[in-house]
Amino acid sequence: MVAPLELIPRARLDPASYARAQAAAFAGHRLRIGHSRVVHDVTWRDWLGDLQLPVPACHQSWSGLATTGDLSATTDPANCRKCTARNPATTTAVAGQTTLFEPATPRPTSISETP
């Protein structure tokens, strides 16, 4: 029997050794997604069986699950606003990261508006 033709070559990896390598790279570090300037705290998400991979602690999404090489470890302080809110001890403010939504402020009322 002839093996099926593999049209798209796939890299093979051993999940356990990959998870160990990720743990070694990200333990005690923070992470960036792609080329972003935003640095996130790290938490661990279940992957295969009892293996885990690093993900942003604030649950920022991206396409992939660390197996695509989109995440890089860094020792820079976290500057993600969500991570800052979750863990102020590990974070620093970053210039240029804006607030998407300001908290609602009550509308001032005046006596003349009331009937």
Ligand SMILES: [Zn+2]
């Ligand atoms: Zn974050």
